Amino acid sequence: MNHLQTADQELINLYIAGDDSCLESLVKRYKKKVFTYIYLNVKDRHLAEDIFQDTFIKVIKTLRSGCYKDEGKFLPWVMRIAHNLIIDYFRKSKRIPVVENNDDYDIFNTIKIYDDCIEDKIITAQIHTDVKKLLDLLPDDQREVIFMRHFADMSFKEIADQTNVSINTALGRMRYALINLRKLVKEKDIILTL
Amino acid sequence: MKKTFTFNDLILLAYNETDEKSTEQLLDALIENEELLEMYLSVTDMQSKLDEITEEPSESICNNIINYSKALDVFILNPDVNIAFVVNN
Numbered sequence: 001m002n003h004l005q006t007a008d009q010e011l012i013n014l015y016i017a018g019d020d021s022c023l024e025s026l027v028k029r030y031k032k033k034v035f036t037y038i039y040l041n042v043k044d045r046h047l048a049e050d051i052f053q054d055t056f057i058k059v060i061k062t063l064r065s066g067c068y069k070d071e072g073k074f075l076p077w078v079m080r081i082a083h084n085l086i087i088d089y090f091r092k093s094k095r096i097p098v099v100e101n102n103d104d105y106d107i108f109n110t111i112k113i114y115d116d117c118i119e120d121k122i123i124t125a126q127i128h129t130d131v132k133k134l135l136d137l138l139p140d141d142q143r144e145v146i147f148m149r150h151f152a153d154m155s156f157k158e159i160a161d162q163t164n165v166s167i168n169t170a171l172g173r174m175r176y177a178l179i180n181l182r183k184l185v186k187e188k189d190i191i192l193t194l
Numbered sequence: 195m196k197k198t199f200t201f202n203d204l205i206l207l208a209y210n211e212t213d214e215k216s217t218e219q220l221l222d223a224l225i226e227n228e229e230l231l232e233m234y235l236s237v238t239d240m241q242s243k244l245d246e247i248t249e250e251p252s253e254s255i256c257n258n259i260i261n262y263s264k265a266l267d268v269f270i271l272n273p274d275v276n277i278a279f280v281v282n283n
Contacts, residue, residue, distance in 0.1 A: 018267065020260065020263055020264055020267065023259075023260065023263050024260050027256055027259055027260065028256075031250060031251055031256060032248050032249065032250050035249050035250060035251040036247065036248050036249045039249045040247070040249075048249075048251070049251050049252060049255045052251050052255060053255050053258055053259060056259040057259065057262060060259070060262060060263050060266060061266075064266060131243050131244070131246075131247065132247060135247075146244070149209060150241070150244050151244075151247075155211060156206070156209075156211060168202070171202045171205060171206070172202070174205055175201050175202060175205060178205070178236070178237055178240050179201075181240055182236060182240060
Protein backbone atom coordinates (compact mmCIF):
# COMPACT_ATOMS: atom_id res chain seq x y z
CA MET A 1 0.00 0.00 0.00
CA ASN A 2 1.29 3.44 -0.86
CA HIS A 3 1.42 5.59 2.27
CA LEU A 4 3.24 8.57 0.80
CA GLN A 5 0.39 10.97 1.49
CA THR A 6 -0.76 9.39 4.73
CA ALA A 7 -0.28 11.47 7.86
CA ASP A 8 1.99 10.17 10.61
CA GLN A 9 -0.89 9.80 13.05
CA GLU A 10 -2.92 7.73 10.64
CA LEU A 11 0.05 5.45 10.00
CA ILE A 12 0.58 5.09 13.75
CA ASN A 13 -3.07 4.21 14.33
CA LEU A 14 -3.03 1.64 11.54
CA TYR A 15 0.22 0.20 12.84
CA ILE A 16 -1.15 -0.13 16.36
CA ALA A 17 -4.15 -1.87 14.81
CA GLY A 18 -1.76 -4.43 13.31
CA ASP A 19 -0.73 -3.14 9.88
CA ASP A 20 3.07 -3.66 9.79
CA SER A 21 3.43 -1.94 6.43
CA CYS A 22 2.70 1.34 8.22
CA LEU A 23 5.79 0.98 10.35
CA GLU A 24 7.79 0.36 7.19
CA SER A 25 6.42 3.60 5.77
CA LEU A 26 7.35 5.53 8.91
CA VAL A 27 10.87 4.08 8.86
CA LYS A 28 11.23 4.95 5.18
CA ARG A 29 9.90 8.45 5.76
CA TYR A 30 12.28 9.36 8.56
CA LYS A 31 15.28 7.05 8.28
CA LYS A 32 17.55 9.64 6.68
CA LYS A 33 16.77 12.35 9.21
CA VAL A 34 17.09 10.09 12.22
CA PHE A 35 20.20 8.33 10.97
CA THR A 36 21.98 11.52 9.89
CA TYR A 37 21.42 13.00 13.34
CA ILE A 38 22.78 9.91 15.08
CA TYR A 39 25.72 9.61 12.68
CA LEU A 40 26.73 13.24 13.04
CA ASN A 41 26.87 12.75 16.78
CA VAL A 42 28.64 9.41 17.10
CA LYS A 43 30.77 9.58 13.94
CA ASP A 44 30.81 5.82 13.49
CA ARG A 45 28.60 3.99 11.01
CA HIS A 46 28.24 0.70 12.88
CA LEU A 47 27.52 2.41 16.17
CA ALA A 48 25.08 4.75 14.44
CA GLU A 49 23.26 1.76 12.95
CA ASP A 50 23.05 0.10 16.38
CA ILE A 51 21.58 3.25 17.91
CA PHE A 52 19.25 3.73 14.94
CA GLN A 53 17.98 0.18 15.38
CA ASP A 54 17.56 0.58 19.14
CA THR A 55 15.69 3.82 18.57
CA PHE A 56 13.09 2.16 16.37
CA ILE A 57 12.82 -0.86 18.65
CA LYS A 58 11.88 1.54 21.44
CA VAL A 59 9.42 3.19 19.08
CA ILE A 60 7.85 -0.19 18.23
CA LYS A 61 7.64 -1.26 21.88
CA THR A 62 6.05 2.00 22.93
CA LEU A 63 3.54 1.99 20.08
CA ARG A 64 2.65 -1.66 20.60
CA SER A 65 2.25 -1.21 24.36
CA GLY A 66 -0.24 1.57 23.76
CA CYS A 67 1.85 4.06 25.75
CA TYR A 68 2.36 6.50 22.89
CA LYS A 69 0.50 9.75 23.30
CA ASP A 70 0.36 11.55 20.03
CA GLU A 71 0.64 15.28 20.09
CA GLY A 72 1.25 15.54 16.37
CA LYS A 73 4.98 15.28 16.93
CA PHE A 74 6.07 11.83 15.91
CA LEU A 75 9.47 12.82 14.48
CA PRO A 76 10.54 15.00 17.45
CA TRP A 77 9.54 12.13 19.72
CA VAL A 78 11.67 9.66 17.73
CA MET A 79 14.54 12.17 17.72
CA ARG A 80 14.29 12.50 21.49
CA ILE A 81 14.60 8.74 21.85
CA ALA A 82 17.64 8.76 19.54
CA HIS A 83 19.15 11.70 21.43
CA ASN A 84 18.73 9.94 24.77
CA LEU A 85 20.27 6.74 23.42
CA ILE A 86 23.26 8.73 22.15
CA ILE A 87 23.67 10.32 25.59
CA ASP A 88 23.35 6.86 27.20
CA TYR A 89 26.06 5.52 24.93
CA PHE A 90 28.50 8.31 25.79
CA ARG A 91 27.71 7.95 29.49
CA LYS A 92 28.32 4.21 29.42
CA SER A 93 31.46 4.43 27.36
CA LYS A 94 32.60 7.43 29.42
CA ARG A 95 33.97 9.12 26.39
CA ILE A 96 33.11 12.12 24.34
CA PRO A 97 33.01 11.99 20.55
CA VAL A 98 36.39 12.44 18.96
CA VAL A 99 36.58 14.15 15.62
CA GLU A 100 38.74 12.16 13.28
CA ASN A 101 39.74 13.98 10.17
CA ASN A 102 40.87 10.95 8.27
CA ASP A 103 39.65 9.12 5.23
CA ASP A 104 37.81 6.51 7.30
CA TYR A 105 35.37 9.03 8.65
CA ASP A 106 33.44 10.85 6.03
CA ILE A 107 29.73 11.17 6.53
CA PHE A 108 29.37 12.23 2.92
CA ASN A 109 30.70 9.04 1.44
CA THR A 110 27.26 7.81 0.47
CA ILE A 111 25.63 11.06 -0.45
CA LYS A 112 23.68 10.64 -3.63
CA ILE A 113 24.55 13.21 -6.19
CA TYR A 114 22.22 13.53 -9.09
CA ASP A 115 23.99 16.12 -11.20
CA ASP A 116 24.90 14.90 -14.63
CA CYS A 117 28.14 16.79 -14.87
CA ILE A 118 31.11 15.03 -13.30
CA GLU A 119 32.75 18.35 -12.47
CA ASP A 120 29.63 19.40 -10.55
CA LYS A 121 29.70 16.10 -8.72
CA ILE A 122 33.25 16.66 -7.59
CA ILE A 123 32.56 20.22 -6.50
CA THR A 124 29.37 19.20 -4.67
CA ALA A 125 31.19 16.42 -2.84
CA GLN A 126 33.94 18.86 -1.91
CA ILE A 127 31.40 21.33 -0.52
CA HIS A 128 29.77 18.63 1.58
CA THR A 129 33.10 17.55 2.99
CA ASP A 130 34.10 21.12 3.70
CA VAL A 131 30.83 22.05 5.41
CA LYS A 132 31.08 18.89 7.53
CA LYS A 133 34.60 19.83 8.56
CA LEU A 134 33.47 23.34 9.39
CA LEU A 135 30.77 21.94 11.67
CA ASP A 136 33.50 20.14 13.58
CA LEU A 137 35.32 23.45 14.09
CA LEU A 138 32.39 25.01 15.94
CA PRO A 139 32.39 25.16 19.75
CA ASP A 140 30.50 22.21 21.27
CA ASP A 141 27.46 24.21 22.39
CA GLN A 142 27.05 25.79 18.96
CA ARG A 143 27.47 22.50 17.11
CA GLU A 144 24.99 20.88 19.49
CA VAL A 145 22.28 23.42 18.79
CA ILE A 146 22.80 23.04 15.03
CA PHE A 147 22.46 19.26 15.36
CA MET A 148 19.36 19.55 17.53
CA ARG A 149 17.57 22.26 15.58
CA HIS A 150 18.60 21.49 12.03
CA PHE A 151 19.06 17.74 12.00
CA ALA A 152 16.82 16.61 14.87
CA ASP A 153 13.99 19.05 14.11
CA MET A 154 13.70 20.03 17.76
CA SER A 155 12.15 23.42 18.44
CA PHE A 156 14.22 26.04 20.27
CA LYS A 157 11.92 25.52 23.25
CA GLU A 158 12.69 21.79 23.24
CA ILE A 159 16.42 22.48 22.85
CA ALA A 160 16.27 24.92 25.75
CA ASP A 161 14.54 22.30 27.93
CA GLN A 162 16.92 19.56 26.91
CA THR A 163 20.08 21.59 27.49
CA ASN A 164 18.86 23.48 30.57
CA VAL A 165 19.25 26.94 29.08
CA SER A 166 16.80 29.67 28.17
CA ILE A 167 15.30 29.90 24.70
CA ASN A 168 17.28 33.08 24.15
CA THR A 169 20.51 31.29 24.98
CA ALA A 170 19.65 28.46 22.58
CA LEU A 171 18.81 31.02 19.90
CA GLY A 172 22.01 32.94 20.64
CA ARG A 173 24.06 29.77 20.20
CA MET A 174 22.35 29.12 16.88
CA ARG A 175 23.02 32.71 15.81
CA TYR A 176 26.72 32.42 16.63
CA ALA A 177 26.89 28.99 15.01
CA LEU A 178 25.49 30.35 11.74
CA ILE A 179 27.64 33.47 11.87
CA ASN A 180 30.74 31.41 12.63
CA LEU A 181 29.98 28.95 9.86
CA ARG A 182 29.77 31.79 7.37
CA LYS A 183 32.99 33.31 8.72
CA LEU A 184 34.72 29.96 8.40
CA VAL A 185 33.43 29.60 4.87
CA LYS A 186 34.98 32.95 4.00
CA GLU A 187 38.23 32.17 5.79
CA LYS A 188 38.57 28.81 4.10
CA ASP A 189 37.52 30.40 0.87
CA ILE A 190 34.87 27.77 0.26
CA ILE A 191 32.46 28.51 -2.50
CA LEU A 192 29.06 27.40 -1.35
CA THR A 193 27.26 27.75 -4.62
CA LEU A 194 27.60 25.77 -7.81
CA MET B 195 5.72 52.53 14.87
CA LYS B 196 7.70 49.96 12.94
CA LYS B 197 8.91 46.92 14.79
CA THR B 198 12.64 46.20 14.82
CA PHE B 199 13.68 42.65 14.07
CA THR B 200 16.78 40.82 15.17
CA PHE B 201 18.87 38.01 13.74
CA ASN B 202 17.11 35.70 16.21
CA ASP B 203 13.76 36.60 14.65
CA LEU B 204 15.14 35.67 11.24
CA ILE B 205 16.35 32.32 12.56
CA LEU B 206 12.90 31.63 14.00
CA LEU B 207 11.33 32.57 10.66
CA ALA B 208 13.73 30.35 8.72
CA TYR B 209 12.87 27.43 10.99
CA ASN B 210 9.10 28.07 10.88
CA GLU B 211 8.86 28.95 14.54
CA THR B 212 7.13 32.29 14.20
CA ASP B 213 3.41 32.74 14.69
CA GLU B 214 1.21 33.94 11.86
CA LYS B 215 1.32 37.61 12.84
CA SER B 216 5.09 37.72 13.30
CA THR B 217 5.61 35.86 10.04
CA GLU B 218 3.56 38.44 8.20
CA GLN B 219 5.40 41.34 9.85
CA LEU B 220 8.77 39.77 9.14
CA LEU B 221 7.96 39.12 5.48
CA ASP B 222 6.84 42.74 5.10
CA ALA B 223 10.06 43.91 6.72
CA LEU B 224 12.15 41.73 4.40
CA ILE B 225 10.59 43.41 1.39
CA GLU B 226 11.34 46.87 2.74
CA ASN B 227 14.74 46.32 4.33
CA GLU B 228 17.54 45.11 2.08
CA GLU B 229 19.97 44.60 4.95
CA LEU B 230 17.47 42.42 6.78
CA LEU B 231 16.86 40.46 3.58
CA GLU B 232 20.61 39.87 3.18
CA MET B 233 20.76 38.55 6.73
CA TYR B 234 17.80 36.29 6.13
CA LEU B 235 19.29 34.93 2.93
CA SER B 236 22.53 34.18 4.77
CA VAL B 237 20.53 32.01 7.18
CA THR B 238 18.61 30.18 4.45
CA ASP B 239 21.77 29.74 2.39
CA MET B 240 23.47 27.98 5.28
CA GLN B 241 20.28 26.00 5.92
CA SER B 242 20.29 24.65 2.38
CA LYS B 243 23.93 23.64 2.69
CA LEU B 244 23.21 21.84 5.95
CA ASP B 245 20.23 20.15 4.28
CA GLU B 246 22.62 18.52 1.86
CA ILE B 247 24.31 16.67 4.69
CA THR B 248 22.45 13.41 4.63
CA GLU B 249 23.18 9.80 5.46
CA GLU B 250 21.20 6.61 5.19
CA PRO B 251 21.23 3.44 7.28
CA SER B 252 21.86 0.17 5.49
CA GLU B 253 18.94 -1.76 4.07
CA SER B 254 19.65 -4.66 6.43
CA ILE B 255 19.19 -2.48 9.51
CA CYS B 256 15.82 -1.25 8.25
CA ASN B 257 14.83 -4.86 7.52
CA ASN B 258 15.88 -5.87 11.05
CA ILE B 259 13.48 -3.28 12.44
CA ILE B 260 10.58 -4.38 10.24
CA ASN B 261 11.28 -8.04 11.05
CA TYR B 262 11.41 -7.28 14.76
CA SER B 263 8.00 -5.70 14.51
CA LYS B 264 6.59 -8.71 12.65
CA ALA B 265 8.17 -11.09 15.17
CA LEU B 266 6.60 -9.10 17.96
CA ASP B 267 3.19 -9.67 16.38
CA VAL B 268 3.82 -13.40 16.41
CA PHE B 269 4.95 -13.18 20.01
CA ILE B 270 1.85 -11.26 21.05
CA LEU B 271 -0.38 -13.89 19.40
CA ASN B 272 1.72 -16.81 20.72
CA PRO B 273 3.39 -15.74 23.97
CA ASP B 274 5.08 -19.13 24.36
CA VAL B 275 7.16 -18.68 21.20
CA ASN B 276 10.83 -17.94 21.89
CA ILE B 277 12.09 -15.03 19.77
CA ALA B 278 15.77 -14.19 19.53
CA PHE B 279 16.48 -10.86 17.89
CA VAL B 280 19.79 -10.64 16.08
CA VAL B 281 21.21 -7.15 16.40
CA ASN B 282 22.90 -5.35 13.53
CA ASN B 283 23.30 -8.20 11.06
